[in-house]
Amino acid sequence: xxxxxxxxxxxxxxxxxxxxxxxxxxxxxxxxxxxxxxxxxxxxxxxxxxxxxxxxxxxxxxxxxxxxxxxxxxxxxxxxxxxxxxxxxxxxxxxxxxxxxxxxxxxxxxxxxxxxxxxxxxxxxxxxxxxxxxxxxxxxxxxxxxxxxxxxxxxxxxxxxxxxxxxxxxxxxxxxxxxxxxxxxxxxxxxxxxxxxxxxxxxxxxxxxxxxxxxxxxxxxxxxxxxxxxxxxxxxxxxxxxxxxxxxxxxxxxxxxxxxxxxxxxxxxxxxxxxxxxxxxxxxxxxxxxxxxxxxxxxxxxxxxxxxxxxxxxxxxxxxxxxxxxxxxxxxxxxxxxxxxxxx
Ligand SMILES: NC(=O)c1ccc[n+]([C@@H]2O[C@H](COP(=O)([O-])OP(=O)(O)OC[C@H]3O[C@@H](n4cnc5c(N)ncnc54)[C@H](OP(=O)(O)O)[C@@H]3O)[C@@H](O)[C@H]2O)c1
Numbered sequence: 001x002x003x004x005x006x007x008x009x010x011x012x013x014x015x016x017x018x019x020x021x022x023x024x025x026x027x028x029x030x031x032x033x034x035x036x037x038x039x040x041x042x043x044x045x046x047x048x049x050x051x052x053x054x055x056x057x058x059x060x061x062x063x064x065x066x067x068x069x070x071x072x073x074x075x076x077x078x079x080x081x082x083x084x085x086x087x088x089x090x091x092x093x094x095x096x097x098x099x100x101x102x103x104x105x106x107x108x109x110x111x112x113x114x115x116x117x118x119x120x121x122x123x124x125x126x127x128x129x130x131x132x133x134x135x136x137x138x139x140x141x142x143x144x145x146x147x148x149x150x151x152x153x154x155x156x157x158x159x160x161x162x163x164x165x166x167x168x169x170x171x172x173x174x175x176x177x178x179x180x181x182x183x184x185x186x187x188x189x190x191x192x193x194x195x196x197x198x199x200x201x202x203x204x205x206x207x208x209x210x211x212x213x214x215x216x217x218x219x220x221x222x223x224x225x226x227x228x229x230x231x232x233x234x235x236x237x238x239x240x241x242x243x244x245x246x247x248x249x250x251x252x253x254x255x256x257x258x259x260x261x262x263x264x265x266x267x268x269x270x271x272x273x274x275x276x277x278x279x280x281x282x283x284x285x286x287x288x289x290x291x292x293x294x295x296x297x298x299x300x301x302x303x304x305x306x307x308x309x310x311x312x313x314x315x316x317x318x319x320x321x322x323x324x325x326x327x328x329x330x331x332x333x334x335x336x337x338x339x340x341x342x343x344x
Contacts, residue, residue, distance in 0.1 A: 003329055004069040006032035006094075008085050009076035011046050011059060013184045014099050017318035018074050019047070023054055025322070025336035027329065031070050034085075035059035036077075066092055072329070074321055075100060078187075079115055086145065087121045095328055096145045097321045103128035103147035104216055106223075114215040131324040132157055133333065134269055135224050141327045148324065149220070151316025152179050152213040152235060155246040155308045157220055158272060159294045162265035164225035169252040170302075174232040176249040177217070182240040182283070185312045200239045207235050243283030244312040247305060255304045259296050266294075270334045271315060271323065281309040288342030290319035314338075 005022055009015045010033035022028045033054075038046045039062065044055025062081075066073065066089060073089040075082045075098045082100035089096050105111040108122045119125075129139045131146040132154065140146055149157070156177055163169050183199055192198065214233045221229040259277050266272040273293045275281055281293035286309045297305045310316045319337055326333045 002027055002029040003071050004029060004031035004067065006034065006066050006070045006073045007076060008034035008062065008073060010043065011035045011038045012076055012188050014313060014317040015076040016047050016049055017313045018076060018321065019050055019054060021318055021322050021336055027331055027335065028072070028325070030054060031067050033057050033059050034062055034064065036062050066094065070094055072325055080117055083119060083121050087124065090145060097131070097148055097325050098145065099148045099317050099321055101150060101212065101216070103145060104130055104149065105219060110215055110219060114212040130220060130223065131320065132220065132224070133320060133323045133327070134158065134266070134272060135161060137327060140324050143328060146324045146328065148317065148321045150213050150216050151181070151185060151244055151310065151312040152233070152246065153216045153220065154316050154320065155179065155244050155292065155310045156217050156248065157224065158292045159248060159262065159306045159308045160221060161224045162261050163250070163258060164221055164227045164229065166261050168254055168258060168261070169250055171227050171229050174230040177231050177233045177246055179233065179235045179244065179246040180238050181235060181244045181312055182238060182242045184242045185244065186237065199237065203236055203238055205234050205236050211235055240283065242311055242313050243287050244310050244316055245283055246308045248308070249305055251303045253302060255298045255301055258304055262294060262296065270339060280307045283309050284341070284343060285309065286311050286341050288314070288338060289340055290314045290323065290337040291339060291341070
């Protein structure tokens with residue numbers, strides 16, 4: 001018997017990635033696909049990448065009742081819209097992995113500061129488990145609601161947490177984080193600044209003075225490592241479909257030990273790869289996989305640069321969501337997930 005799954009927001013980029021992963025998963029099967037403006041069409045009409053019997057499924061309206069047999073719901077909806085669907089699914093007795101930002105923060109004040117709106121269900125903040133899987137496995141396994149981390153925070157927190165925990169990072173001044181993302185990171189809805197002519201042959205920074213993921217990075221650097229940390233985070237958008245690269249400019253002490261600290265922290269981890277010293281990752285090396293590749297370059301005894309790469313739609317979204325869902329249902333967390341990239 002397979003676990004029946006609903007995907008709300010199935011017509012978006014992360015929703016489409018969830019369809020691809022779940023359709024090939026040995027223990028999950030898709031029973032319900034939810035949409036918004038595209039509801040009532042067939043999935044195959046809206047999603048060029050989808051084939052087989054899934055293409056013939058009708059997209060259900062966002063407020064449609066979830067089938068009784070559904071046990072697990074993925075909400076791949078815009079922040080703000082996700083909260084109500086998460087609440088309804090939990091009330092109906094389902095487990096939920098929310099890919100939006102709606103349950104990633106623990107206080108209403110931080111949510112309001114980052115997202116500029118009141119939250120309709122702050123009573124669920126405490127229950128939600130922030131699912132950076134490698135650091136919170138036991139809690140994810142018992143969770144009813146997992147708040148899947150943001151893509152930029154995943155790429156930044158994975159290298160940062162072990163070093164913060166070891167006390168080797170100087171946190172008296174802001175950590176400079178320079179990140180680049182492919183355009184799928186901005187979702188599928190039409191926006192003028194994402195038109196081909198605006199993106200192609202161009203790189204641009206956005207989200208300044210403070211991108212909303214800066215709050216998430218600081219909250220969870222504190223949550224996982226117990227360190228008050230400030231980040232100066234500047235994201236950029238690049239003319240590529242998928243992939244994310246974050247460069248962390250770090251100062252601290254005893255940088256010669258940092259490679260070993262990272263290696264020890266992630267020894268045996270299926271989806272975190274610490275590259276040999278002096279080797280830096282590329283988005284081509286992780287595209288299509290659920291891996292985070294991390295490389296370190298030592299500049300001096302007190303300064304180093306760390307580069308971290310993920311596929312924003314996989315380890316940054318749908319892949320990590322499946323990793324968490326596997327744990328929630330007692331399956332091996334690697335089930336249905338690729339360690340290897342689509343390369344070349
Ligand atoms: N893209 C990434 O790399 C990435 C990474 C990590 C997390 N996330 C988060 O994951 C969520 C989904 O991202 P995405 O990139 O997949 O977005 P997207 O491509 O823009 O897709 C959004 C989906 O939500 C539906 N939708 C739009 N407005 C809605 C509303 N008011 N009520 C209900 N459904 C609505 C859309 O349906 P219709 O098409 O039918 O209108 C579509 O299925 C977002 O919260 C995003 O921040 C994205």
